[in-house]
Amino acid sequence: MRTARLRTVHPALWAGWAALAAGAVLCVLGWYGVSGERYAERQLPYLASCTIPGAALIVAAAILLTHGRSALAAARVEELYGLLVAAEPVDAEESAQTAAAPIAISGDLLMVPGGTLWHRADCPLVAGKPEAVPVDAKLVANGELSPCPICEPAEADD
CATH class of the missing domain: 1.10.287 (Helix Hairpins)
Known part of the structure; x- marks a missing residue:
């Protein structure tokens, strides 16, 4: 090529x-x-x-x-x-199910110290990271942390 x-x-x-x-x-x-x-x-x-x-x-x-x-x-x-x-998907039904399914569905919220995002516990960005800690509610309330665009943890609060 x-x-x-x-x-x-x-x-x-x-x-x-x-x-x-x-x-x-x-x-x-x-x-x-x-x-x-x-x-x-x-x-x-x-x-x-x-x-x-x-x-x-x-x-x-x-x-x-x-x-x-x-x-x-x-x-x-x-x-x-x-x-x-x-590039088209091989199976239209399978791709529709995959697109509709969220990446992470856990209700536990985590953050990485020094990071700027908060995540669901099974988000691929924090899953398996030993340094991930539970979200501090004060940081979220102050606006220092924003929701992860991949796992969309804001839906967990709804």
């Missing part, structure tokens, strides 16, 4: 690398021409014909490479989104 992506590299990337190479060559030629001349009036043609266009090509290359990389990233996101949308 990775090789298929490399074959379809965005054209802006190729143009960017070509402009960068041409700009570097022009800057080197301009520097070489300027370094061989003693007087400023003889150095100006090299600056005008090589160094300035070379620097402009390097700037254009930077813009093309940035655009090419962002287009490549957008294509990868679209590909991942397509894979995500295309």
